[in-house]
Amino acid sequence: MQTQLTKWIGIGVTAVALCACASLEPVQTAQKMIGQPESAVRTAFGTPTETYQLAGGTQRWIYSKQPMGHEVYAADFDSGGKLTGFRQMLTEKEIYEARPGVWTKHDVAERFGMPREPTQYYPLMKREAWSYRMYVAGYQQAHFNALFDDNGVLDRTMIVVDPLGGDHQSRK
Template identity: 80%
Template sequence: MQYHLARWMGAALAAAALCACASLEPVQTAQKMIGSPESAVRGTFGAPTETYQLAGGTSRWIYSKQPLGFDVYAADFDAAGNLVRFRQMLTEKEIYEARPGIWTKHDVAERFGLPREPVQYYPLMKREAWSYRLYVGAYQPAHFSAYFDDRGVLDRTMIIVDPLGGDGHDRSK
């Protein structure tokens, strides 16, 4: 009886460790899963916060850690439902690919997920702002904002560094 209990506990600890690795290093974990079916990705990372159909029968699953976290991950699948790419979306590189005057709210949501911070409207500018938390540089907390005109077209993006840190964690320890 004790042997079976010990074996069960060992299996439970191994499963917990796998989940911990997936949550601590999701990109590294997912890179090892390239080519895996959607069911394997769901089994490792859980249900996505959003899903989007992309061109050519491909799809994207968004895993948002917002508003308290600093990450939004995208899992891209081919038309057969196999993982082809997994990456952190809230990076300066991804943000600089945004196309003001061309992208719409749907394009921004497809790239970064829907905002989890309250949406702001600035009547004097006639702009709606979606805000996301991210790290820039050497783990400097910041806010990324996407501003939309009244037609829902991206007007501009902005990254503002938070000099106070914003999350109460001392990263120097």
């Protein structure tokens, strides 16, 4: 009986440690899980906020920390359901790969998830704006904005650095 209890305690401690690592260092934790099945990723990171079916039977799970967090993580799986990659999507590198005039709202959502901030519409420009909180240079708070024309095609992207570091309305 004692060995069975010790075994269950060991499993519980391992699960808690894995969850703690997953929340503190998600990319590093997931990189060690490459090749693992979807069930292992779900155990470590929980239910994704969104899922997308990609080309060739692959899948992307989005783990968004928006609107107050500054991260959106993507877990990519091959057609067999094995983890092939896990990365933070709100980086300048990822944003600069966006293709104005080509990408649609769906393409932006597949890459960065749906916005968790309220969308804005600018009638004089005839543009809808999606906004995501992010960090630039590793520590500076900023907003990534994707602007779409009335046909839902990406018109432009912008990174706007917030010199005061966040939502000014919450400081009043």
